Amino acid sequence: MFRKTDKLAALCGGLLLISLSPNVVADAAAGKAIYDGKGACGSCHGPAGMGDGPAAMAMDPKPRSFTDGVFKYDTDADGQSGTDVDLVNIIKNGSAKYGGAATMPGRADIPDGEIEALVAYIRTLKK
Numbered sequence: 001m002f003r004k005t006d007k008l009a010a011l012c013g014g015l016l017l018i019s020l021s022p023n024v025v026a027d028a029a030a031g032k033a034i035y036d037g038k039g040a041c042g043s044c045h046g047p048a049g050m051g052d053g054p055a056a057m058a059m060d061p062k063p064r065s066f067t068d069g070v071f072k073y074d075t076d077a078d079g080q081s082g083t084d085v086d087l088v089n090i091i092k093n094g095s096a097k098y099g100g101a102a103t104m105p106g107r108a109d110i111p112d113g114e115i116e117a118l119v120a121y122i123r124t125l126k127k
């Protein structure tokens with residue numbers, strides 16, 4: 001038998017599901033605009049995120065390809081690399097801050113919400 005609180009919980013869960021999916025899509029679309037636009041991420045990571053941008057050729061390590069969805073840095077030392085928090089930190093601060101190459105530049109000038117949109121977009125590139 002349903003109690004009132006169960007019904008409420010089910011309703012909230014349903015609403016959350018409905019509201020979550022379009023948000024993720026909208027975020028990823030916004031992220032793509034930033035990736036292609038002021039982020040200029042494609043110059044290194046490639047237009048489709050394959051790590052093959054025009055500036056990538058001379059680089060070692062190479063810019064990450066986003067199509068395999070494998071990430072290196074565990075910026076918050078929680079034992080897991082490539083979490084949303086890690087990707088936000090790398091994009092914001094650059095990889096040199098976490099002991100890596102200086103070729104992944106930090107973009108502290110991009111607001112947090114836009115960096116989160118970039119992460120949402122990068123997640124969609126995994127094949």
Ligand code: HEC
Nearest residue numbers: 039041044061062063064071072073095100101103104118
């Ligand atoms: C000047 C070249 C360059 C630009 C521009 C650039 N990156 Fe990178 N990026 C790199 C390189 C090189 C690496 C690999 C660093 C390493 O392995 O130490 C990297 C790695 C990454 C990673 C993977 C981190 C990990 O843990 O594996 C993410 C995510 C990332 N970049 C996102 C972005 C986003 C988003 C932008 C645009 C705002 C961007 N990058 C712009 C060169 C660049």
